[in-house]
Amino acid sequence: MVMPRTIPSLEVKGLGNNGSSAVGTANTQVRPANSLRKVLWIVNESDTDIYLALGRNALVSTGILLKSAGGAIEFNLLTHWPGVINAIHAGTGDKTLTWQEIS
Numbered sequence: 001m002v003m004p005r006t007i008p009s010l011e012v013k014g015l016g017n018n019g020s021s022a023v024g025t026a027n028t029q030v031r032p033a034n035s036l037r038k039v040l041w042i043v044n045e046s047d048t049d050i051y052l053a054l055g056r057n058a059l060v061s062t063g064i065l066l067k068s069a070g071g072a073i074e075f076n077l078l079t080h081w082p083g084v085i086n087a088i089h090a091g092t093g094d095k096t097l098t099w100q101e102i103s
Contacts, residue, residue: 046095
């Protein structure tokens with residue numbers, strides 16, 4: 001019999017910041033490097049898949065895929081990334097990523 005394990009909650013305190021980024025068909029910076037970053041959520045609000053790159057230029061069909069219409073990623077205390085985050089898409093026009101960051 002497998003016994004359920006309790007996962008301790010992680011209390012995150014800090015300064016919250018939110019916004020959106022217009023992502024184009026060329027490498028676009030979504031968030032700058034932030035050594036104080038504790039948690040960051042990024043959500044693809046567009047009708048097109050978007051690719052993220054950590055610490056390098058974004059390229060279509062490589063990196064982290066955020067599916068259209070709500071694809072999301074969370075960077076937290078366990079999956080910490082303090083560096084720059086870039087994005088790109090292969091559609092037309094600008095597409096929107098929304099984000100919430102706690103530092």
